[in-house]
Amino acid sequence: MTDMADFGVYIHWPFCQKKCPYCDFNSHVRETVDQARYGQAIITELETMAERFHLAERPVKSVFFGGGTPSLMLPEITGEICVAIKRLFTATDDIEITLEANPTSVEAEKLAAFHDHGINRLSMGIQSLNDRHLSFLGREHSAKEALGALAKAQHVFERVSIDFIYALPDQTTAEWLAQLADILALGCDHLSLYQLTLEQGTAFTSMAKRGLLDMPTDELSLEMFKETQAHCRAAGFHAYEISNHAKSGQMSRHNLIYWRADDWIGAGPGAVGRIWSPHDNSLEDNHEDNDRRIETRCRKHPDGWLDDVTKTGSGIAEENQEKPHAYAIEAVMMGLRLADGINIAAIESKAGARHSWLDTDAVARYCQQGLLNEKADILKLTEHGKTIMNTLIGEILIL
Ligand code: SF4
Known part of the structure; x- marks a missing residue:
């Protein structure tokens, strides 16, 4: 089984400039971050995982720097992590190395350096081309600033994906479709188009509970979804995943690993990994095969994670053998x-x-x-x- 699944590496950088009101990711706002120390700790954790899960010979198809806001990283730190990944695993010739970026002008200035340090695909969280909506979403950039950052990204990177959020309170289908027409004209080959959802523990969810957020009706959300699919299809995009649209050959190899329930390791605070690994007799399971799928969950709090890595070489807080039934549920839920x-x-x-x-x-x-x-x-x-x-x-x- 192990040699059949694609394999990727996820790196979690948990720091942001500001917490967005809809976001339930493991993100923390800090005035200063000791980037060299966090970068070295990520490399240490990757070394531990490579050894523990016998991954030295494993071809790596993709690396994904997610967050948080990894475009706040120093490009040299991403470069050191990329070098370590290529040392620890076997990189494929066409390895995809994606960095999530926010389109502020400060981050845009660093794009060429990220490229020089090994990043070959950018995933830019523009979220809206409407300044009123950007302000509602708590974003730090304006539409004009985002378009400037995107132009720079397209100049530097061959592959640029852009993310948007729609079905916002008071948004009409006509307004969204006018914006979508502008998005489709931006010349990107990959679009992630998500409807706004209310996640547990977010500021938006508590606003909604107090009656302060007027979310679109199910009927309106459905109408927007259908129109989105139709307009993207007409523009030559393939909806290869329910919210992701790509031109030929431009699908996200990394996200396909998740959706196909393949293999990945996750390093950094709160990162999750799932990987088929040679059978460990110390773990209880009844399935007959020799390989077992292991799920790892790293400690969420950045300080606690850093302490654990410093003391033990890894911030893994939980390591469980996944039951075959749980694997089936994941494979169906993600694969459909x-x-x-x-x-x-x-x-x-x-x-x-x-x-x-x-x-x-x-x-x-x-x-x-x-x-x-x-x-x-x-x-x-x-x-x-x-x-x-x-x-x-x-x-x-x-x-
Ligand atoms: S920038 Fe991204 S990760 Fe950070 S708070 Fe906003 S949505 Fe969450």
Whole structure:
């Protein structure tokens, strides 16, 4: 199994200039950060993981610097981490190394240096081209500043992805579609277009509870989603994932690793990794195969994580052997987000008989209703099915 799955490395940089009111990521606002110390700790943790999970020979297809705001890192630090990754693992010739960036003018000045230090793909969180919406979302940049940063990014990087959030309070379909037309004209080959969701523990969620946030109705959100899919398709983008659209050959290799439930390690505060690893007899499990999928979760608080790495070489707070059933649930939940869908037989080969995790009667029923499509064990959502994806997935899984 191990040699079949693609393998990637996720690096979490947990610091931001400001906390956005919709964000539930592990992000912390600090006046100063000892970047050299954090960078070295990430390298130490990668060394520990490479050894513990026997990864030296493993080809790395992608590296992703996420956060937080990794574009606040010093480019030299990202460079040192890239060098360490290439030393510890076996980088493929076409390795994709992505950095998430915010489009402020300060960060834009560093883009060429990031490129020189090994980053070859940029994922830019523009979020809106409307200044009123940017201010509502608590972003630090204006639309004009973002467009300037994007122009610089496109000059430096061959591959630039841009992120936007829509279905905002008081946003109309017409306003969003006018903005989408401008987005489609920006010349990027990859778009991540997410609807605003209310996540636990965020400022927006507490505002909504107090009646201070007038979220769009389900009907309006659905209309915007359908129009978004249609406009992106008409512009030559393939909706390879429910919220991600790419021109030919421009899909995010790193995110495909998550959506296909492949293998990755995660280093840095709060980072999560999941990896097939040679069987460890000390961990209890009943599945017959020799390989086991291990989930690691690093300590979330940056100071605690740094202490742990300094003392033990790793900030891993939890290391669990994933049950085959849990793997199946992940593979279905993530895989049905993809236009290619899931291969039921392939999941079965890792997780055991389908009847223990998939309600095949429900699948047959939803296929008849035109919400799912199954052919030769490949199961996909239809266009209609995509509009009620979460409900459908909940109905067909045996939890
Ligand atoms: S910049 Fe990104 S990670 Fe940081 S608070 Fe805002 S949304 Fe969250």
